[in-house]
Amino acid sequence: MRKIIIVLCLSMSFYCSAQNKEILYNFTPQPQSLLTNPGADVKYKWFFGVPLLSGISANVGSTGFNVYDLFANNGVNFTTKVENVVASTNRNDYVTANQQLELFTGGFRVGGTESKSYVSFGMYQELDSFIYVPTDIAILSLYGNNNYIGKSFNLGDLDLKTELLSVFHVGFNKQINEKLILGIRGKIYSSIFNATSTHNSGYLYTQQGSDLIYDQAINSNLELNTSGAAKYLDENYDGDAGSDIVDDIKEKAFFGGNLGLGLDLGLTYYSQKNIQITASLVDIGFIKHTQEVESFTFKGNYVFKGLNADFNNGGNISDAYEDFKDAVPLDTIYNNYATQRPLKFYSSFQYSFEEERQTECNCETDEDSWYRSAVGAQLFAMSTPRAPMLALTAYYRRRILKGLQMKATYTIDSYSYKNIGLGLSTKIGVVNFYVLADNLLAYSDLAKANALSFQVGFNIISGGSRK
Secondary structure (H helix, E strand, C coil), X not given: CHHHHHHHHHHHHHHHCCCCCCCCCCCCCCHHHHHCCCCXXXXXXXXXXXXXXXXXXXXXXXXCCCHHHHHCCCCCCHHHHHHHHHHHCCCCCEEEEEEEEEEEEEEEEECCCCCCEEEEEEEEEEEEEEXXXXXXXXXXXXXXXXXXXXXXXXXXXXXXXXXEEEEEEEEEEEECCCCEEEEEEEEEEEEEEEEEECCCEEEEEEEECCCCXXXXXEEEEEXXXXXXXXXXXXXXXXXXXXXXXXXXXXXXXXXXXXEEEEEEEEEEEEEECCEEXXXXXXXXXXXXXXXXXXXXXXXXXXXXXXXXXXXXXXXXXXXXXXXXXXXXXXXXXXXXXXXXXXXXXXXXXXXXXXXXEEEEEECCCCEEEEEEEEEEXXXXXXXXXXXXXXXXXXXXEEEEECCEEEEEEEEEXXXXXXXXXXXXXXXXXXXXXXXXXXXXXXXXXXXXXXXXXXXXXXXXXXXXXXX
């Protein structure tokens, strides 16, 4: 049990830092847009990112509650706040987080200055966390089952995935003709730490029997898989955890962890010169966990008849408790396992207007014409252990000055119906700086926000990008 608590604490600790990058997607002044669509319409001659500074992003979200609900300085007891949060959420509410740090990135046109082919590459560190609110388990932990006679507690509410990994990638982008651009990106994943507990099932049920006797039935099919943390879970571990974790991250980030393969696919299509359609699939991939693997199972069936209805009461007779441990044992196994990366789908429709033609070759943009403004809509979907996460975005893009572009977004998703975002990209000479942030209306009181995200970075770019 101690090991399970440590793993869950490790998983939850990552939430201080959701995956939808609605501002970055199809915002082609940024080379990083290729990470959301390898088939994006980009016209750079070449680019490279400033190491460790080209892409820094983090986003976090929760449905059903926010930080203020738990930590507001309003005189309410913390236990009461937790009880209120549990009462206001259900098993379909979740907490999710994503963080990325680009270690290096670059790209260049191949086959000469008139080539329509482009290669990009790079490496980034990423953290993914997703946990459903285990409502029934929380109620059972807080109140026990004494006041819930006749209720079946769903143990399958436990559902979480957390992973810290590095990703090395190489992409190829080619303009097939004037209307169609295709792109593909291959990835090698190196998992540093993973904790996965999905496809759980089971129940705890208590009913009133005869002569004040209570009948309790427990069916448990719970499993928590971990990799990359076995030595820290060892009860005999006496090292410096902080120092060892840093060393582990350094070693495992460069292909020393559990390895996997992935693929991104994308396209851009112009039905007319100023009407654009895009689509991409990101992270079609898996990771095979074979190193430092440790899994914990809590499986079995148990039926008990007794005078005490409270499952959480420590006063249960010792024989019954020993019978329960024998019937539903907590075991540790060391079998390899595989996980899938969260698959993300993006698509967009864009209408551009206010065309401005160049009278002569413009080496700053590499275009003979471009549009000052554009409006569009985007759809985002991401796989989760239960139902897909969905988001719909409307946006407006505008070239404000020669070296300054913006993208404003309005997004509807499970976190909020009033998410307004803004992205700015500036290019002075060959130096590019960008900043993207969403849910701007919540910045007056961040604790009450259900979702926040930002991204900043510096690049060196030769040539420009059209809409």
